[in-house]
Structure formats: structure tokens, C-alpha cells
Amino acid sequence: MTSWFDHTINGLIIGNIYGLLAVGLALIFGVSRLINFAHGSVYVVGAYVGWVAVSVLQTPFPVTLVLVVALTAALGIVIERFGIRPLADAPRIAPLLATIGLSFVLDQTVQILFSPDPRSVPMQVPNWRIEIGGGSIGLLDLLIGGIGITAAASLFAFLKLTKWGWAVRATALDRDAARAMGVDVDKVNRIVFAIASALGGVGGVLVGMYYNVITPTMGFEATLKGIVAEVVGGVGNVPGAIVGSLLLGLVESYGVALLGTSYRNLFAFVLLIAILVLRPNGLFASHRQLPPEPMTGTFVAPSKPVRLPVPLVAAAAALAIALPFLTENGYLIQTLTNAWLYALLGLSLTLVAGTSGQVSLGHAALLAIGGYTSALLAFNLNWPVWLTLLIGGFAAAGIGTLLVSPAFRLRGHYVSIATLGIGEIVALVILNWESVTRGPIGVAGIPPLSLFGYDLYDTNAIYWFAFALMAALALLQVRLLGSHLGRTLRAVRDDDVAARSFGIGLKRYKGLAFAFGGFFAGISGAFTAHMYSFINHETFNTQISVLALTIAILGGMGNVGGAILGSVALIGLPEIFRVAAEYRILLYGIALLLLVRFRPQGLLGTV
Amino acid sequence: MITRRTLLQSGTAALVLASAGRALAQEPTGEPIFLGVSGPLTGPNAQYGAQWKQGFDLALDQINGSGGIKGRPLRYIFEDTQSDPKQTVAVAQKFIADKRIVAELGDFSSPASMAASPIYQRAGLLQFGLTNSHPDFTKTGDFIWSNSVSQAEEQPLNAAFAVKRLGFKRIAVLHLNTDWGRTSKDHFAAAAKELGAEIVATEGYLPEEKDFRSTLVRVRDANPNGLFLESYYADAALIARQARQTGLTVPIAAASSIYSPKFVELGGDAAEGVFTSSRFFPEDPRPEVQAFVSAFKSKYGKEPDAFNSYAYDTMILFGQVLREAPNLERKTIRDTLAKVKDVPSVVYGKATFDTQTRRVQGARSAELVVKGGRFTLWDGKATN
Structure with a gap:
């Protein structure tokens, strides 16, 4: 041997x-x-x-x-x-x-x-x-x-x-x-x-x-x-x-x-x-218990969020809806479509990481689960796309929550590291489970988006569909955060010991947050798969998880408007810097550093 | 008023002045014709975008140096996408809206390229894949074409080389676990089996992988008499080095994608004796190859590699298509591409498209071996 x-x-x-x-x-x-x-x-x-x-x-x-x-x-x-x-x-x-x-x-x-x-x-x-x-x-x-x-x-x-x-x-x-x-x-x-x-x-x-x-x-x-x-x-x-x-x-x-x-x-x-x-403390720790993190309650520190006046938000939404009538610029419309889809991802992460304090670094996996579920159902079984989109969302919610559930007992950075690992595992399973996912060859010829039996090919139609989905789910999230559920999640984030002593079941609430977040991300991934028509294991990579976290932090953790604004900024900046050719990602990095330096609580502040 | 357009034009003027200084023929001065290029200039695949650029620029020197397209210079607009699908779809929208652009080239990776295909197809702008060997790439529609060699054609040539001429009977295949590597491996294995060889091990590795020792010990235990790599040059060099370190001494052959002077540089002594059957080889005596190689050397001071040659070939092809096209409507360009015959090609000899598959037929190959620190034509002696 x-x-x-x-x-x-x-x-x-x-x-x-x-x-x-x-x-x-x-x-x-x-x-x-x-x-x-x-x-x-x-x-x-x-x-x-x-x-x-x-x-x-x-x-x-x-x-x-x-x-x-x-x-x-x-x-x-x-x-x-x-x-x-x-x-x-x-x-x-x-x-x-x-x-x-x-x-x-x-x-x-x-x-x-x-x-x-x-x-x-x-x-x-x-x-x-x-x-x-x-x-x-x-x-x-x-x-x-x-x-x-x-x-x-x-x-x-x-x-x-x-x-x-x-x-x-x-x-x-x-x-x-x-x-x-x-x-x-x-x-x-x-x-x-x-x-x-x-x-x-x-x-x-x-x-x-x-x-x-x-x-x-x-x-x-x-x-x-x-x-x-x-x-x-x-x-x-x-x-x-x-x-x-x-x-x-x-x-x-x-x-x-x-x-x-x-x-x-x-x-x-x-x-x-x-x-x-x-053994969350590593192999050599003498205790199974995690050390008290000195940053409990400060990890996602609340700040004074910027209150967006309702008329302003309404005006911005109206402008977003009217935009395809005002411009013929397909490039702008496509970039904003991407921004709405990443805003969905940002909403998901800002709920999970910002509101309930579970900073996830494996969010691309949720996109992948949603994307593959919807693509394969529509492609193999010819199910209508509106249905597979929904199923993609539920699959990401269910599978995602199940996968991440062992990490519910962890706190702070340990959650980030665990979700990073889970995200990689999902990508590798997709690569290796060839009988279902076709491995590296990927799924080509995914049916286009469709609604009420009509295929959506038009750039503007796809844009409105993405915006409507994003806006609806954002409103849902605002409702959610205003209810007792939002308060409970914030309590879990700010002091889980205190929350538990008030009778809050930590795992259930963390599970709920991941389920909602998974649904949002799953819908985004499914939408993306149908828009691209081809996905493989590289489509939803680790860089996207990092981008998702960047969007959530930049917008302001837990802040619904922030996630949308963060997404528009981070999808838009590399496009704006296009004139700089090879230098554009360098400029993007510098812009990111400056934003963190001068707005560490995020553009709209932590809720 | 200074707009982007006037800036572009003054840039063009500066280029014209610069090339006039190099004693080239007079640059054409008409309104330029533009191709859109979508490819990686930053991110993990940036090196390939840089290699494309070198190939494109060299071809453009020649096209514009000999009168351009009916008196108009040919140019390209290169948009960096990092080979990221969300950026390629945005760039696709940009290109289809830009009326100056007559056809699009790229992108590099399959997920990035194929995400943009529906947009190009619907808009009726030709999407031309230089490196897209994914079997489904051209299937999106009749505006999606490629001159990338189909692996269904190339791999049987590789298998014949390995089995018949190098005497590989028990073959271990290492492949990049990407759509390209996987497709290549499948075609290679099928063809090798047909020729009577046995595939004793197949191992797929991730593009970021650097450590192959464990893989190679596993391969060694399967007791192969030849190792075949479906790899790019950087990973092939790593595998060759580590094979020797793990005591695996069987001969190594690899797909044409390892053809690069960099392979020898990165592989060092371990690159010696590695075989490949390349579509492009600088010592190929055909005049189009020699013209390309000497021009490349004098412009960049180094030898061209496989990706340089694909880019150069593609731009030369478009030079001919645009010259032959009766007008510059996007649809006409597509139709002309379907009709062009026997375009001089560094990779194919003569390139003609199959209008059913929208790919080029007839890959050539030169059988090479690394000897004395460079790729040389193989003298036909099997090593075992």
C-alpha cells in the first residue's frame, strides 16, 4: 500500500x-x-x-x-x-x-x-x-x-x-x-x-x-x-x-x-x-461552548437610518416604470434589469444578515438552487415558466434553510464562514451531480421567461417583469419588518441571550429569516436562468456571494431601500467606469473603499 | 463640442499618423467600420482577452495597411466583461443599439457567451464565437456562428495521434472540469476506445487547481502507459511538473490548447518530451502562417500562441467577409459569412463554413513535441 x-x-x-x-x-x-x-x-x-x-x-x-x-x-x-x-x-x-x-x-x-x-x-x-x-x-x-x-x-x-x-x-x-x-x-x-x-x-x-x-x-x-x-x-x-x-x-x-x-x-x-x-472553536479548544463574542450587539450596529419620504420613493418608482418610454437605450434598461435582480438578492441578504444578524457568504448557492430548479423543470417537463419561477423560489427557501440549519447555533463570523462553506458545497454538488445538472456542460436552451402564455423576449418587458417582482417582494419585506416578526429578528440579532430569555426560539426565527431570504434569492436566480437561457456551475459563483454581501452592507444592513440603492450602485458603477477599460475594476475598488470609509453604516443606514 | 465620437475620430487620426510613421501603406481615411468585441480584460480570464487584442491588432494593421474595407478602415470596440454573464448581457444591449457595429465577436467562457446569445439572435446582430467550442453554442439561432474547432472533429485526431502513432494503449485522461474540458474528454475517450485503447482513469479538475500530486498518484495506481491532458497551458505545465515528482514517468500528450511558449516556460524541464497535436504551429511552412508569425514577432517581440492565432484568424476572416459583402447591413454580413469560401486561415488552411452547424469544417493538425525548450515537429519515433 x-x-x-x-x-x-x-x-x-x-x-x-x-x-x-x-x-x-x-x-x-x-x-x-x-x-x-x-x-x-x-x-x-x-x-x-x-x-x-x-x-x-x-x-x-x-x-x-x-x-x-x-x-x-x-x-x-x-x-x-x-x-x-x-x-x-x-x-x-x-x-x-x-x-x-x-x-x-x-x-x-x-x-x-x-x-x-x-x-x-x-x-x-x-x-x-x-x-x-x-x-x-x-x-x-x-x-x-x-x-x-x-x-x-x-x-x-x-x-x-x-x-x-x-x-x-x-x-x-x-x-x-x-x-x-x-x-x-x-x-x-x-x-x-x-x-x-x-x-x-x-x-x-x-x-x-x-x-x-x-x-x-x-x-x-x-x-x-x-x-x-x-x-x-x-x-x-x-x-x-x-x-x-x-x-x-x-x-x-x-x-x-x-x-x-x-x-x-x-x-x-x-x-x-x-x-x-x-467543535466550533476548532480541534484544540477545551470547551464546546463558543467564547462570548465581544461584539454581540455591535456586529451589525444600529445607526440612524435615513428616512426616505414616501413621495420621493413613489416618484423614483414611477420614473423606473416610465423609463422604457423615455429612452431607447437598451443597454441602460438591461443594466437596470440586472440591478433589480441583484436587488432581490440584496433584499434577501439584508433580511438574513442585516435584520437577523446571520451574515451569509454563500448566497450565490440560493441563486443556483432557484435557477437550476426552475430551468430543469421548465426544460425537462415543459412546465410553464411562471410556475417554475415560484417553485424555484420555494426550493431555494426549503433546501437553503435545511442546508444552513446546522449553522443556526453559530454566531458572528462563524456564520459567515459556515455559509461560505455551504455555498461552495452546493456549487460542487451541482458540478458533480451530472445525471441531474449535466455537470460542467450546463443547461442550454432554457425556455424564455413567459407570463400568461406569452413569451417575454422584449428587453423592456423583461425589465418591467423584473421590476414588478422586485417591488412586490420589497413591499412584502417592508411589511414583514414592521410586524412583530421584524422586531423579533432584530432582537435575535442584537442580543440572542436576552431574546432567548424572553422565550424566543432562536432556531425557528433564524429559520424563518432564511426561508424568506431563500425565496427572494431563489426567484432572482430562476429569473436570471431564463433570461440567460444557459447556466452551468460557473454562472452563480463565489464572487456573486461576495457581491451580495457588498450590496447589503453598502446599502445599510437590514434596510430595504438600501438594498435596492446598493444594488443599483454596485451594478451601475462598473458600467459607468467602462470608459476606463482595464482600470475600471480598480476604480470600482477605490469607490468601494471610499464609500466604506465615509459611510460605514451604509448609504441609507442600518435599521 | 467634444463628444465620444469626435474623441474616437481623433484617436483614429492619431493611429493613422502613427502607422504612417511606420512606413506602412497609406491608411484608408473613410468612416471606420466597427466590430464589437465582448471579452475579458480584467478578472480571472484577463490574459485571454489580452491575447485576443494582440491577434486583432496585428490583423487590423494588415487589413488597414492594404486599403481597409473599400477605402474605409476596420476597427473594433472592445468592451471588458470579465467573462461575467451579467456584464455580457449588458454589453450585448450596448452593441445591438450601436448602429456603427456590423458584427460582434466573443465572449470567452460559455456561460458568459451563451447568456448573451438570445439578445444577439433577436436583434439580428451576428455573434461570432472565437473560442466557443461548447456543442450547443451555435444552436441558439441562425445569427450565432463560430470558427472554434468543434471538439467532435479535433478529439478524434488527438486520439489517433495518441493511440496509433504514440502507442498509448492504457490511457489516463486529465481534463479541466469545464464545459470545454468535459466535452473534449468525452470525444477523446470515445475515439480512443474505437481505436482499441483502454481509458484506465479520468480525472476532472477545477480551473483554480494547482496541486495535482494526489490526482497523479491515483492516476499512477491505474497503471497507464500514457497520459492525455485536456488542459490549458498553465495547468498542463503544473501537471507535467508534478507528474515527474510523483514518480509517474509515462509519456504525456495534450490537446492543442497547451500550445504556447508559456507552456515551456512554466513547465521547465518537465515540459520536455510532451506531445501535442496543434492546429497552429509557427514553423508550418504555409505562407499565411509564416506571414503571421514574422509579423507577430516584429510587432510584439515574442512568438504567437494558440489564442493569438484564433484572434488573428478571426479578424482576417472578417476583413474578407466585409470586403465581399455587397453592403454593410447586419443581415448581409451574416449571409456573406455563410457564403465565403476558402478564406486563408492560420488554423484551418482554408476556412469555409458549414451553414447547418454554423461552424468551420476541417481542422488541421501538426504533431509536435517539446524538445530543447521549444515545440518542434515530431520526428515520428514513439517513446515506448
Whole structure:
């Protein structure tokens, strides 16, 4: 059985690589309680700094490493100073959005400077290979492992033994109390970001040399796996992150051995969910109970929402309805149709995340469930599209709520991570369940939208249909939020302990919120599928989940008008920036950062 | 008043001046004719959009350098979509409303391209897929065409190469788990079985995947005598490197999409001895290929790859279609495309469309092997 030995070695090798990212993510999460979506981008920057050093400046290996450490540490300090610190007093959800904006800016800058072509990073480590099992491992494998373990060990010692380490841990436990005791919290954050970013940068250059390929877009996938590894080891637990990474590598490797390559990520995300449900503090926690999150009640901090006068809303709606008569511009109408469909998604997420405090990062899965259900029913069974749209909505509500129900006992960031995993699982099931979904080939020739027996081909007709659906469901949501249900959901969000002591069944209400949200998103996904006529597993990807959250946060969490406004802004901005060609996503990232900086509570404020 | 139009025109004027400086023939000065291009310039597929641009620009230099289209220069308007369906549908609306645009090229990925197809079809604007091998791509309607080689045609050639000439009897297939990779694999496996080979393993991997060691150990356990890759160049390079690290020493062959100088750069020593049967090969002695390669090298200072060649071919094709079209009505362009015969093509030799499938027939292939750090014509010696 030499192969099992080989699979073990391979698992440890890839685990090593995950470890370099997970340690940095764990450190930042431990101190700032922040999932740093920009971490993968720092890793990309590290890789490209390394490439410049090796290929242009021709530096020897130690100098390369020093350069990478210096520049990415400096980048970490800049991110902390200008991206995160100004948001210290904002709702804790705002910095998350800031890191998403930063990752757009960093990735795009790298792409503009170095072109999107993949590049090779010449290996600067002697290519000695050791035969082991049926294959071999190289010096670089050992070096990557060595750096990961050394970094984790020295960080562990730093945190436990030094005065600054105490300060970091104190800040992690209670920021305000630490400040009251004289800890320079800003300095602590600066140190943490510098160390974590330097580690991420070194990871980038080593991984670049290992695979001999770097691309400006490799950061997102790296962040995703780093987060999984970090959670498995226990969020904020630095040595745990290393063990978690190795375990993740092993599980993936054995998963491939058992079922094949296309199931690889499925194993990774099932592991994530299993850990979150069974041992939410990671493998090494001594208690099953989650630590009291210091941010209960501040995660989605209520602010003073902007009250939209009814006549203004009515006028805006009238304008939206009349628009196709006022302009012949199909491009504008199509863009707004997209905006209404994403507004439905935004409404869904703003209910789930904003009103009931369950910040979901897997919302694209609901679109996919709705889209596939409706498309397959209409395509295979020739059911009328108005009916399949409704069924798509109900399917997303039912299946979505069922899937996410194990995460109901989680709180705060744990919910986001769990839903992220669930979203990936749904996408992978769609890819692999070929007898029903046709896998990567996708569903082509989906019947067009139709109403009362008439097919809707006309751009304007589709626009009015999308707007009517969106407006009707938005009004429903306003009614909902004004009822006792809205109050109860907000109570769950603001203080679940207090809510429970008043006799509110948390799981039931969270389930209700997901069911309503799932219905909205499912309808949006189903509509999209019929409008596109073709969908496959890539149509509803993770980027859409991130976009959904961005819409909800930007509009103002829990705010119905905000979700619509946020969607119009975020679908419209990339179109407006079209004149800037290659620079438009960079501009979009900068616009996002500025919006978060100056309106952290969202455009219309949290309700 | 400065409008976008005058800006475009002054940009055109600047281009004309610049190319006049390069001692090209006189640029035509009439009102330009525009093609719309929908493709990725940002996002995960941005590299392919950049490669398209290089191919398009080179072809336009030649078309406009030799008088353009009846005295009018040919131009394109490239709208970035990140290959994201919600952006391709918006861009489609933009293009159909823009009366200057006579035909549309792209998009890159199938979900993005096919989401826009109903819009182009209804508006009667030709949607022309350069890289859309999805079997259903052209089925939306009679305005949807493609010169991407159908995998039903290309894969049997690959299978014959692998089985008959390289002696692969027990084949392991690794494929990108996308619509392209999956379709390719199915056609390849069917053709290989027909030729008497056995498919001992098939593994589909995600486009973001970088670690193939576990997959390759699984493949090794199936005991193949040849590995066939339905991959793009970056993943093929990773697989070739890691195959050697996991002790898998059987010969590797791959689909033509790995043809790129980048494959050799990224694969390093492990790229040596990898076979491919490419539709496009720079040392092909045909004059149209040599003209393309030398012009490409002098413009960009590097060798063209497969995606450059598709883009170049497409623009040359449209040059001919537009010259032959009796007028520039959108429908006329479509009808002319159906009628053009034997257009000189880097990829096909001569391109002619089948009006039933709306695709080009007759893929060519050159059998190549990486030797001494570059793709060379294979000398016909099997390696095992």
C-alpha cells in the first residue's frame, strides 16, 4: 500500500502551503476579529515582489526573502493604517467590506503593472530531491514546512512570553479594556498586520517558486483555503492553524484518493462544516461552548437610518416604470434589469444578515438552487415558466434553510464562514451531480421567461417583469419588518441571550429569516436562468456571494431601500467606469473603499 | 463640442499618423467600420482577452495597411466583461443599439457567451464565437456562428495521434472540469476506445487547481502507459511538473490548447518530451502562417500562441467577409459569412463554413513535441 503513504506525503505537502496563509489569517482574526479578504492579495503582491527581485534585480535567495518581507510588511502597515483603523468605531461589519475593496485594488494594480499573463518564478533553492515512497519531495517542500512551523512557533512564543504578545492577546480579548489598561491598541494592530502580511508575502513567493507559476488572480482561492484551514485549527489559534492546514491537506488528498479529483474541494468544505458544527472553536479548544463574542450587539450596529419620504420613493418608482418610454437605450434598461435582480438578492441578504444578524457568504448557492430548479423543470417537463419561477423560489427557501440549519447555533463570523462553506458545497454538488445538472456542460436552451402564455423576449418587458417582482417582494419585506416578526429578528440579532430569555426560539426565527431570504434569492436566480437561457456551475459563483454581501452592507444592513440603492450602485458603477477599460475594476475598488470609509453604516443606514 | 465620437475620430487620426510613421501603406481615411468585441480584460480570464487584442491588432494593421474595407478602415470596440454573464448581457444591449457595429465577436467562457446569445439572435446582430467550442453554442439561432474547432472533429485526431502513432494503449485522461474540458474528454475517450485503447482513469479538475500530486498518484495506481491532458497551458505545465515528482514517468500528450511558449516556460524541464497535436504551429511552412508569425514577432517581440492565432484568424476572416459583402447591413454580413469560401486561415488552411452547424469544417493538425525548450515537429519515433 505504498500509495496511501504517497497520499499522506502529498497531503502534508499541500497542507504546508495552506499553513503559510492560515497562520497570517489566524493572527489577524485573533486580534481584529476580522476575516481579512485582502490577505490573499498580499500573498499575490509578495509573489510579484519576489518575481521582480529574482528575474529583474537578480537577487540571491536570502535577499529576495528580505525584500519580500520588508515590502509586504510595509503593505500590511498601510492596509491597517488607511483601510482598517479609520473604521475602528464603525460597525464591525464595515472593515470586512474594506478588506474586500482592498483586495480588488491590490489584485487589479498587480494585474495592470504585470499583465494578466501567468509568469514563472525561477527556483532559487537547489533542486535536491529526496525519494520517498513512490515519488519524491524537494528541498523547497521542506523549506516551506520549516518556515511555516518556525513562524507558528515563534509567534506562539511571542504571544505567550513577550510583553507585546500579552498586549496583542489582551487586545484580542477586549479592545476597550486593553486600551483602558494602557495598551497602545493601534500599535498592536500595526504589529499584527505587519507580521501577518510579511508571512503572507513570503508564502506567495515560495508557492510561486514551488509551482513555478504566479498569476494576479491567484489570491482569492488562496484566501478561501486559508480560511478553511484556520477554522479547522481554531480561529485565532496560531499553532492550531498549522495543524488545521496539514489536516485539511490530508483530508483533500485522501478524498482525491477515494473518490477522484472533482470531489477534492467537497471534502475540504465538508470538513469545515463538520468542524464548525461539532467543535466550533476548532480541534484544540477545551470547551464546546463558543467564547462570548465581544461584539454581540455591535456586529451589525444600529445607526440612524435615513428616512426616505414616501413621495420621493413613489416618484423614483414611477420614473423606473416610465423609463422604457423615455429612452431607447437598451443597454441602460438591461443594466437596470440586472440591478433589480441583484436587488432581490440584496433584499434577501439584508433580511438574513442585516435584520437577523446571520451574515451569509454563500448566497450565490440560493441563486443556483432557484435557477437550476426552475430551468430543469421548465426544460425537462415543459412546465410553464411562471410556475417554475415560484417553485424555484420555494426550493431555494426549503433546501437553503435545511442546508444552513446546522449553522443556526453559530454566531458572528462563524456564520459567515459556515455559509461560505455551504455555498461552495452546493456549487460542487451541482458540478458533480451530472445525471441531474449535466455537470460542467450546463443547461442550454432554457425556455424564455413567459407570463400568461406569452413569451417575454422584449428587453423592456423583461425589465418591467423584473421590476414588478422586485417591488412586490420589497413591499412584502417592508411589511414583514414592521410586524412583530421584524422586531423579533432584530432582537435575535442584537442580543440572542436576552431574546432567548424572553422565550424566543432562536432556531425557528433564524429559520424563518432564511426561508424568506431563500425565496427572494431563489426567484432572482430562476429569473436570471431564463433570461440567460444557459447556466452551468460557473454562472452563480463565489464572487456573486461576495457581491451580495457588498450590496447589503453598502446599502445599510437590514434596510430595504438600501438594498435596492446598493444594488443599483454596485451594478451601475462598473458600467459607468467602462470608459476606463482595464482600470475600471480598480476604480470600482477605490469607490468601494471610499464609500466604506465615509459611510460605514451604509448609504441609507442600518435599521 | 467634444463628444465620444469626435474623441474616437481623433484617436483614429492619431493611429493613422502613427502607422504612417511606420512606413506602412497609406491608411484608408473613410468612416471606420466597427466590430464589437465582448471579452475579458480584467478578472480571472484577463490574459485571454489580452491575447485576443494582440491577434486583432496585428490583423487590423494588415487589413488597414492594404486599403481597409473599400477605402474605409476596420476597427473594433472592445468592451471588458470579465467573462461575467451579467456584464455580457449588458454589453450585448450596448452593441445591438450601436448602429456603427456590423458584427460582434466573443465572449470567452460559455456561460458568459451563451447568456448573451438570445439578445444577439433577436436583434439580428451576428455573434461570432472565437473560442466557443461548447456543442450547443451555435444552436441558439441562425445569427450565432463560430470558427472554434468543434471538439467532435479535433478529439478524434488527438486520439489517433495518441493511440496509433504514440502507442498509448492504457490511457489516463486529465481534463479541466469545464464545459470545454468535459466535452473534449468525452470525444477523446470515445475515439480512443474505437481505436482499441483502454481509458484506465479520468480525472476532472477545477480551473483554480494547482496541486495535482494526489490526482497523479491515483492516476499512477491505474497503471497507464500514457497520459492525455485536456488542459490549458498553465495547468498542463503544473501537471507535467508534478507528474515527474510523483514518480509517474509515462509519456504525456495534450490537446492543442497547451500550445504556447508559456507552456515551456512554466513547465521547465518537465515540459520536455510532451506531445501535442496543434492546429497552429509557427514553423508550418504555409505562407499565411509564416506571414503571421514574422509579423507577430516584429510587432510584439515574442512568438504567437494558440489564442493569438484564433484572434488573428478571426479578424482576417472578417476583413474578407466585409470586403465581399455587397453592403454593410447586419443581415448581409451574416449571409456573406455563410457564403465565403476558402478564406486563408492560420488554423484551418482554408476556412469555409458549414451553414447547418454554423461552424468551420476541417481542422488541421501538426504533431509536435517539446524538445530543447521549444515545440518542434515530431520526428515520428514513439517513446515506448
